[in-house]
Amino acid sequence: MPANDFFGIDRTTLAASGALHTAREIAQQPRMLEATHALVAALKAQLDAFCAPITHNPDARVILAGAGTSAYIGQILAPLLDRQLAARVDAVATTDLVSAPQLHLDATQPLLLVSFGRSGNSPESLAAVTLVEQQVDVARHLIVTCNPEGKLGKLQLRQAMTLQLPEATHDASFAMTSSFSCMLSATLAALSPTPISDARNTALAEATAGTLISTRAPLQALVALACDRVVYLGSGVLQGLAREAALKLGELSNGAVATCYDTPLGFRHGPKTFITTNTLVFVFVSNAAYTRQYDLDLIDELRRDGLAARVIEISTHLRDAHAQDSLLIPASANTADIDLVFPCIAIAQLYAFLVSRALGLSPDNPNPQGMVNRVVQGVRLYSLET
Structure with missing residues (x-):
């Protein structure tokens, strides 16, 4: 397609109708998948060393956690990784973990919490990490994020590694597209015992x-x-x-x-x-x-x-x-x-x-009323009584 087009629509038209970010972020996925692969491949040895104490331990557990689209990354990967790793692997949405931590956290079971965050600013993601730090004796955190300025990657944790994806994957549009595919690709490559070949x-x-x-x-x-x-x-x-x-x-x-x-x-x-x-x-x-x-x-x-x-x-x-x-x-x-x-x-x-x-909507911001937002709002977090 012409350099100034996305899906046969010129950039000027897309920008005028509030659709340019979404179009570009869908279209860029093949290129971003290549960039993400190169980034993770360069860090594979470091990632293996960080994750191995949990992933190689049959008595340990890996939780893949996110909210909304980020939660579905875990749902896709969990059954596959559970077959590949010695540790048990579960997908638990941060929205579930935060609302009922007693159902999902075991203080005595070593845990690797893999947190997905496009922005790294979701209140449930931040709360989930905090709960794990408070409730689990031996915990490691692998943070997979697209935003170098996100709060998630800046938390002071006992044992943590941040996998910072190419900044172009930090989708500017409302809906997650290239952030979804690249966080999924990065996590598969990071945790799979068999390297993903070029x-x-x-x-x-x-x-x-x-x-x-x-x-x-x-x-x-x-x-x-x-x-x-x-x-x-x-x-x-x-x-x-x-x-x-x-x-x-x-x-x-x-x-x-x-x-x-x-x-x-x-x-x-x-x-x-x-x-x-x-x-x-x-x-x-x-x-x-x-x-x-x-x-x-x-x-x-x-x-x-x-x-x-x-x-x-x-x-x-x-x-x-x-x-x-x-x-x-x-x-x-x-x-x-x-x-x-x-x-x-x-x-x-x-x-x-x-x-x-x-439908005559703006894909970059399809809900201008603000009932839903790019980073969720209106979440009240409560302290866990122990």
Whole structure:
């Protein structure tokens, strides 16, 4: 696309409509993924040395913590890292940890708290770190943040390491886009016992770039349907992705589009009633052959039902009979599902961005009333009685 364009829209038009930051931050993800990979690779030995006393200890625990979009990073990574590390790995939203610490913290169990923070100024993130310091005897903190000026990275803690991502990932727009993908990429590379190779990272960055190009036109056609309900479904690590995709659309449409997320198997157990004739369904299809069977069964069932406006499969394997209702992720047929998260979330982000513009909203600030804010406001924190 021309240097002054994002998604076929010139920068002047985007700036005038309050959409430039969001467009740029979605589009920059392939480049930022490369920059993040290089940064983490240079720190890998230091990260391993810092995390190993916890991650190599089968009696210890890792908590992946954040709020909103940042929480979904943990939800995506936890089941994968739990299989790779000796320590138990859980995703616990800071909003859950702060409101009920007695359910999530064990004073005698060594803990690595991984805190995600685009701004590093979320009150729940700061409170979660403080609670861990107060309540856990042996605690380490890995802080993954995009803002060099954030409070989270400046806290005085017993044992802490800050993974400061490239400053361009500190999204200026309301919705988290490149901050989400790069914090996820950085944490996977930092904690995985197997280093992420340059070739693997380049492949996922290129798949993300190619997906943004190839899906723009079909996504614009789907936006033209003006569906007021959208469902996102995914299995395994793609379930957390579905949850983030649903949030992104809810945020950028300012609630004008109702969203729902689930797994393909779970969707039959009640949530399927969400579907109306004005509902669009997106299914992130797993690359794991066993899991994909369940994804495709649900897709085919929904199409037979004939109630949803469209059922779109997002996949690396194109089924010829369903090509008109498919979005193909290029050059990724043998990719692990965790790597599919990056091109898949780019699709969801771009769709939400295009919907926001179609509704006449400013994607950079879709809620000008201030009911929700880029950094959450209105949180009252309470002291924990011990």
